[in-house]
Amino acid sequence: MTLPPPEMLPALPDGGGLVFRADGGSAAATRSWVPEVPVALEFNGLSYAVMMASPTDLADFASGFALSEGIATSADQITAITPVEVEQGWIIRTQVAGLDAARLSERVRARVAESSCGLCGIDNLAAIARPLPPVRFHSRVEPAAIFAALRALRGSQALGQATGAAHAAALCDGSGAILGLREDVGRHNAMDKLIGAAARAGLALGEGFVLSTARCSYEIVEKAVKAGATSLVTISLPTSMAVARAAVAGLSLWVLARDDSVTLAHDGALCVHPRALPPHP
The missing domain is CATH 3.10.20.10 (Ubiquitin-like (UB roll))
Known part of the structure; x- marks a missing residue:
């Protein structure tokens, strides 16, 4: 089962510009701007x-x-x-x-x-430190699945391909196949769109992994955990708070996902919370 397809792109506004090259040359250019x-x-x-x-x-x-x-x-x-x-x-x-x-x-x-x-x-520091729900027991994602998802991601980002300036959040299954993807100019918004699309379709984010093009800040980790994700993969580096929050919740966090390598920042597959034990056989 996959997510419903994203809405058709709106008519993208075109803009003119003058491109200056390092060799001293210049040329007129037309681009599509990302809608905001x-x-x-x-x-x-x-x-x-x-x-x-x-x-x-x-x-x-x-x-x-x-x-x-x-x-x-x-x-x-x-x-x-x-x-x-x-x-x-x-x-x-x-x-x-x-x-x-x-x-x-x-x-x-x-x-x-x-x-x-x-x-x-958020208007007070205590709100940031509120405990997250424990991530349920899960198996470690295979790196090969992450590399497969990265290859598929490029052809799935319609807004990103048209503008070069949009973030994406995707739900992937255990093999790395993309079950659905949402895009937005804002990284938080792209994640919220994916969470909403999955919830409306009755899909669980914890069955595979979430792939985000965003910088891995603590907010992206928190959104993933609260939505029931068990593994999060991001293309950029994480912040120290993002890693700490992932560790407390038991989220598997993969970062710096590239064509040839990916870094496991926290292995949530080794974390077993009292309320997140696997079912008895």
Whole structure:
């Protein structure tokens, strides 16, 4: 079973430019710019956040964002998603059953977050140190599967190929086949879109591994763990906090994934949490 295909790309805006070469020459060039617009997220009629994002797969984005933020605990709680295009950008109006309005009001973030945002509205240090749920028992991913996924990734990034400026997050099975992929100008947004698409399709992120083109910051690790992933592969280096958080949760973390090598930063397959023991045969 695979994820539904991503939405068709919007008409990409073209731009002109002048390319200067190291040999002193220059030439006119036309490029497609990666779409980036303000996307306002509303939950049960309350404005929660405004993110800079690429306006595709917005229902997946709203679902994944709600699950990552703890606004919803399962896709079944999300009863309606209505993306609306407005003059300034997009509004995604989402209804979540059983959501406490008072609790939601306390968490509202009335600011625009950049597409490369850091703490994304977390306003105290204690919130960053909250324990993550333990990752369930899992087998180690075979490096050959990671290399197979990397080869398949290039041909699967439609927005990335068109613009050269989009992040991707993909769900891969144990052999490295890509079951589904989502893209966005923002690395966090791409992960949220993948989480939302998988949740809406009833696919578990923990059956294979998640492959991200993003820098491996602690937020990417946290989103992966909260969504039920067991193994995360990233193309770039991790931060020290990302490795530490992966270790505490028991997430298998592979980084610096290249055509010829990949680094295992933390082997979560060796971690057995009391609540994550394998079932008895």
